[in-house]
Amino acid sequence: MSMDSDDLNDLAAEYVLGTLAGAERVAFEARLQRDPAAMRAVARWASHLQPLADAQPPMIPPPHLWQRIERELGLPSRSKMRTPMWIAAAVAAALIIVAFLIPDLMFRPTVNSVAQLAPQGGQPAFVVSVLDDQKKLLIRAANVSAVPNQSYELWAVPPAGAAPVSLGVIAPTGETEREVAENVRGLLTIGATLAVSLEPEGGSPTGTPTTVMFAGTLTPPTE
Amino acid sequence: MTDFDTSSKSERRCAELIANRDDEFNDRLAAAKSGLTVRDTDRMLIACQGGDREAFSGLYRLTSPQLFGLAFRILRRRDWAEEAVQECFVTIWRRAKDYRPDLGPALPWITVILRNKCLDRLRREKPLQPLDESAAAERPDEGPSPLEGALAADDARRLKGCVDQLDEDQRKSILLAYYEGLTHEQLAARLAAPLGTVKSWVRRGLQRLKRCLES
Numbered sequence: 242m243s244m245d246s247d248d249l250n251d252l253a254a255e256y257v258l259g260t261l262a263g264a265e266r267v268a269f270e271a272r273l274q275r276d277p278a279a280m281r282a283v284a285r286w287a288s289h290l291q292p293l294a295d296a297q298p299p300m301i302p303p304p305h306l307w308q309r310i311e312r313e314l315g316l317p318s319r320s321k322m323r324t325p326m327w328i329a330a331a332v333a334a335a336l337i338i339v340a341f342l343i344p345d346l347m348f349r350p351t352v353n354s355v356a357q358l359a360p361q362g363g364q365p366a367f368v369v370s371v372l373d374d375q376k377k378l379l380i381r382a383a384n385v386s387a388v389p390n391q392s393y394e395l396w397a398v399p400p401a402g403a404a405p406v407s408l409g410v411i412a413p414t415g416e417t418e419r420e421v422a423e424n425v426r427g428l429l430t431i432g433a434t435l436a437v438s439l440e441p442e443g444g445s446p447t448g449t450p451t452t453v454m455f456a457g458t459l460t461p462p463t464e
Numbered sequence: 465m466t467d468f469d470t471s472s473k474s475e476r477r478c479a480e481l482i483a484n485r486d487d488e489f490n491d492r493l494a495a496a497k498s499g500l501t502v503r504d505t506d507r508m509l510i511a512c513q514g515g516d517r518e519a520f521s522g523l524y525r526l527t528s529p530q531l532f533g534l535a536f537r538i539l540r541r542r543d544w545a546e547e548a549v550q551e552c553f554v555t556i557w558r559r560a561k562d563y564r565p566d567l568g569p570a571l572p573w574i575t576v577i578l579r580n581k582c583l584d585r586l587r588r589e590k591p592l593q594p595l596d597e598s599a600a601a602e603r604p605d606e607g608p609s610p611l612e613g614a615l616a617a618d619d620a621r622r623l624k625g626c627v628d629q630l631d632e633d634q635r636k637s638i639l640l641a642y643y644e645g646l647t648h649e650q651l652a653a654r655l656a657a658p659l660g661t662v663k664s665w666v667r668r669g670l671q672r673l674k675r676c677l678e679s
Contacts, residue, residue, distance in 0.1 A: 250671075250674065251667055251670065251671070254667075254670040254671075254673075254674065255666065255667070255670065257576060257579075258638065258641050258642055258666070258670065259579060259580075259583045259641055259642070259645050259646075259647075260641045260646075260647060260648055260651070260666050262587070262647045262648070280564065280567060281567055283576065284564070284567035284568040284572070284573070285567075285568070286674075287568060287572035287573060287575060287576045288568045288569065288572045288619075289623065289673065289674070289677050290572075290575075290623070290642065291571060291572040291575060291619065292619045292620035292622075292623040292624070293623070293639075293642050293643070294530070294534050294571075294572075294575045294579075295530070295619075295620060296620065297530070297533045297534045297537050298533050299529035299530045299532070299533040300529060300532045300533040300536055300545075301529050301532070302528050302529065302532040302546065302549055303546065306528070306532075306546055306549060306550060307521070307524055307528075309546075309550050310524070310550050310553045310554060310557075313550065313554050314554055314557055314558075316517055316520075316557075
């Protein structure tokens with residue numbers, strides 16, 4: 242009995258140390274599967290010698306090692322799921338961008354000029370873009386508030402003191418798109434002045450600006 | 465000459481461990497306070513038995529630096545050390561149910577698996593690769609081990625005390641076997657001693673260790 246347990250202890254010790262090799266090692270490993278005494282002896286020696294392992298300085302393994310382990314085990318772990326989902330999200334985002342970009346690129350209007358209409362010394366209240374060879378205007382309300390029972394009206398102001406030409410009533414919020422009458426297009430050149438007046442609701446009753454609030458000059462688009 | 469250097473290097477590591485005991489103790493205490501204790505590895509491994517992948521990845525984060533360091537020490541090649549750690553964790557996951565918490569803590573159980581993977585690799589490769597000293601040079605700065613609680617320092621002191629009591633030949637044989645995975649035959653060649661003599665150094669050395677540790 243004592244001899245047996247001594248033998249077992251020796252075997253377990255050399256197994257844990259690693260000097261038990263070849264057929265002896267294979268045989269002992271087989272015994273370890275079914276012999277609780279052998280398991281206990283190995284567990285004891287593993288604990289005894291653990292400080293030798295602890296004495297080694299740790300080294301950080303490369304990040305891909307964990308992925309290799311997951312892959313080999315076929316674990317559909319979160320980080321594994323994350324990659325395809327991330328890719329799918331990226332692809333979807335790319336598709337959405339392309340879907341918006343293609344029409345945008347194909348139908349993007351040509352911007353001829355831009356004017357920032359501001360009060361004297363103030364921030365722009367409206368930004369007006371002249372598009373498609375002066376056929377269209379895009380008016381963006383930037384920093385302006387609606388006035389009850391009043392309307393804002395946009396004007397082209399010709400040089401040399403000619404009378405301003407109405408480009409219509411514009412909304413104080415959001416964007417207004419406006420077709421430009423053929424006879425007015427010639428006024429919307431670089432350097433021309435645009436103005437916005439405050440009018441009674443519905444627009445100027447006289448055909449000339451009542452109170453000019455904001456003004457600016459058409460300049461080439463920055464892009 | 466090289467042989468002697470190598471074995472004394474192992475001994476030096478052991479001596480350093482003891483010399484730095486207080487520092488290491490404090491480091492480990494700090495690690496324990498931050499929640500990284502040996503009990504965590506036990507709990508995680510037990511959770512792995514139930515297929516808890518979160519616990520498995522936690523166990524990897526907690527133990528892989530120490531295991532990778534040990535594997536590199538034994539194998540002296542990064543690629544082999546990576547493979548050993550990979551094989552080790554594959555085995556941990558597949559055989560987690562074999563772990564018996566009543567027989568001892570998780571970490572020694574894991575270390576046995578890792579060292580077996582390393583030994584398998586060493587014994588598969590013939591002839592044994594020469595020590596890769598350039599690879600040894602790339603070892604990063606030694607940091608405190610995140611493993612183990614404050615308990616470990618006591619265990620280390622105890623083991624060191626018992627290793628110190630061994631004869632020179634016994635000590636050298638055991639440390640070379642542990643850190644370089646040498647077989648009896650390789651030990652005999654390395655220490656230029658007859659096979660039977662080396663076997664007896666190892667066996668008697670281990671027996672004395674046990675008596676000392678369990679006294």
